[in-house]
Amino acid sequence: MASSLTKDSVTPGTPGSEKTFFGHPRGLATLFMTEMWERFSYYGMRALLPLYLVAPGGLALGAGTATAIYSVYVSLVYLLAMPGGWFGDRVWGPRKTVAVAGAVIMLGHLTLALPSSGTFYAGLGLVAIGSGLLKANISTMVGQLYKGPDDPRRDGGFTVFYMGINLGAFAAPLIIGTVGESVNWHLGFALAALGMGLGLAQFLLGSRHLDAQSSVVPKPLSAEEKATTLRKAALWAGIAVVAYAAVGLSGNYTLNWVLVPLTLLGVIIPVMVLVRIKRDKDLDRAEQSKMSAYIWFFVAAAIFWMIYDQGGSTLSIFADSSAENSVLGWEFPVSWYQSVNPVLIMALAPVFAWIWLALNRRGKEPSTIVKFASGLVLVGVSFFLFLAPLSIAEGGHKAAALWLVAIYFTQTVGELLLSPVGLSVTTKMAPAKYASQMMGVWFLAVTAGDATTGLLSIAGVDLNKTGVVAMEATLAVVAGVAVWMYRNKVKSLMGDVR
Known part of the structure; x- marks a missing residue:
């Protein structure tokens, strides 16, 4: 091929x-x-x-x-x-x-x-x-x-x-x-x-x-490091086997015995990694300052992905039960909604690249912080849009497919504003000691966001209720506005990164 x-x-x-x-x-x-x-x-x-x-x-x-x-x-x-x-x-x-x-x-x-x-x-x-x-x-x-x-x-x-x-x-x-x-x-x-x-x-x-x-x-790995790594892995695996065997034999095992620890790890590990890097005494003052600024981006990104990734769960389950999945009388599978985002990415990414270049030539390209804040606001707006089909469904009617397409479109534009900027700022602000690890740290923002959604679901929160959706939408918009309001403070922490 x-x-x-x-x-x-x-x-x-x-x-x-x-x-x-x-x-x-x-x-x-x-x-x-x-x-x-x-x-x-x-x-x-x-x-x-x-x-x-x-x-x-x-x-x-x-x-x-x-x-x-x-x-x-x-x-x-x-x-x-x-x-x-x-x-x-x-x-x-x-x-x-x-x-x-x-x-x-x-x-x-x-x-x-x-x-x-x-x-x-x-x-x-x-x-x-x-x-x-x-x-x-x-x-x-x-x-x-x-x-x-x-x-x-x-x-x-x-x-x-x-x-x-x-x-x-x-x-x-x-x-x-x-x-x-x-x-x-x-x-x-x-x-x-x-x-x-x-x-x-x-x-x-x-x-x-x-x-x-x-x-x-x-x-x-050196021979000593291999032995240490294998020993630690065997220890933790042994603890897990004994713990789950005890739970299973007691007759108390449910799916939550797996889901709850994994979701908690998804929230705790990103926090631990950021704290470890931030407290590393090998980082000079400029690197410490950049990490303080990066935490702003990280938390905001976690909120973004918490909402964005519900496009494959909350929105999909809603479409399955409460949407009219048809165009001009032609019905299509619910899973097809998941093709909307990638086709929009392929169509819009060159357009955005052209816009940034054109604005840059005129000295009017938005800063990293403004792009990031805008992406966060847009993902919040997408869930405000979600309130309309939810209300239609609560009235006993099927919501039109175009409502869902509009939500995915808004989220995709937000992604194009936030995700490339997040990847770029991660590489620019990475301390020298953690240069090869910081891309993994950026992915942990996705982990934290999705784990938070998981915790809410395990706690019994119905993510398809208008009140919950409105609360998530408000959180994203407020977070975006906060990033924008404190942009000068964040810029000063970023040092020479723009």
Whole structure:
């Protein structure tokens, strides 16, 4: 597949004079296709997950439990990105870690495809572990294709790679969602396994085009560190086995014995990581100041993702029960709503890039803080919009599909304002000591947001009630306004970062 998309560089002797993928190193084709198929499998399964959990032919759980499971699963994927990066840096190297990750994800989807509720949660766990292993390492390998940060093709390469993510995310609900909802749930999960299998196969076949550095373990563990790590892992695993065995034998085991600890970890670990970095005495005064500013961005981002990621749970469950999922009389599967965001990203991202460049030339481009605050306000506005279909449904009517599309559109615009800025500011404000870890810290904002949603659901809060939705919307708007009001204070803490 990769070779059919490659071509010779137009100008010999320039960067990329070898066989290329749209002017980029051929290895980008391998990573592009791997990520596209991995996202195809991930977003296809994710589109089916909340619907399967509540369906009479699925697990027939309540909406609150389904939202909690979904939120815990998504928070785990991002939480495990940090240890996934650690494995790439210290144990296997990026290339081997991604190969193992692909196999684990495929095994997880195959486990989900089994017609047994007893193996379902094991399958979810395997997909989460594999996604965590893959997430950080495949991005690292994209960077390794280019000779240093000054390679003029570097930014464009990540843009092409990002398109692979959205292509997979767009196609998945349309294909996997249709089969899962209309034919058989487990066949849908099996298609997700097939997608990851295709991605893994072409990764192994095309890995010869990757940079040799991708096979190197940058900071291998010493024998003493390996022994210590294994000892600690065995200790914690032993404690968990004994604790859950005791609960099970006592007859008191329920699903909350798993959900509650995982959601609490999703909130506690991000706080612990930020506190550890902030209190590190090796950081100089300027780095300490930047970390103080970064906490503002982190907390605001956690609020953003808490609402944004409910597009796959709260909104999806609402659409399943209370929306008229049709256009001009033509009905479509509920999972198709999950394709709205990626297609809008692909359509609007170039527009936003052009707008920022045009405003920058005139000296009028909004600051990082203003973009961030605007994204936060917009995600709040999206939930104010959600109040309309909720009110329609409470009146005994089905809400029009366009209401949901409008909500996803507003959230996507907010994402384009906040997410790229968050990634950029994370790399710019990272202390030198934590330069390679800070991207994992940014992902922890997603973990904290989704874990908070999970805790609310476990506590019995109905996230489809107008009062709760209005409260979340108000929280996001107030947080956005607060970031904007204190922008001068945050700017002063950011030092030379803009």
